[in-house]
Amino acid sequence: MADVKYYDVIQKPVITEKSMEAMGDKKYTFLVHTDATKTQIKEAVEKMFAGTKVKSVNTMNLDGKKKRRGTAVGKTAKTKKAIVQLTAESADIEIFEGL
Template sequence: MADLKYYDVILKPIITEKSMNSMSEKKYTFSVHPDATKNQIREAVEKMFAGTKVASVNTMNLEGKNRRRGNTAGKTSKTKKAVVQLTEDSAEIEIFSGL
């Protein structure tokens, strides 16, 4: 397990049509560090966004895709995605407002 601080866990928000539709249910999607655990993701969201309380965290490991450029073949890096469900009395996350 990596020694990650809470500000190293969440890399960026994922803005897609599906993730924007799930925001009405207080579900937010983030790209997270591949070695982060569910407890680390929960702690990072609660510390980074004031007034939020996390109900559950679902994670997905995404393998890298095969890519070719001419005769050279390689793979993109693997990533991890987290869907964070907030509680009913929790505050909204401000970075998603106005999108």
């Protein structure tokens, strides 16, 4: 496994209707490094966003999609998505405010 630092774990937030609706329950969705574990994701969220306390982390591995360009067939890169549940007394994540 690669040596993944906490600042490399979270790549970008996922902004969809379903993820925005889940933010009411303090659930935030991120694309994360494919080698990151649940404990590394929890540590990264708590270090990067001050005042947050993670209750649980759910992850899912997504395979790449098949794409065609003429006769050539290829696949896009695999991704990993994490849904982070914060505790009730935890502070909200500021990057999602005002969306």
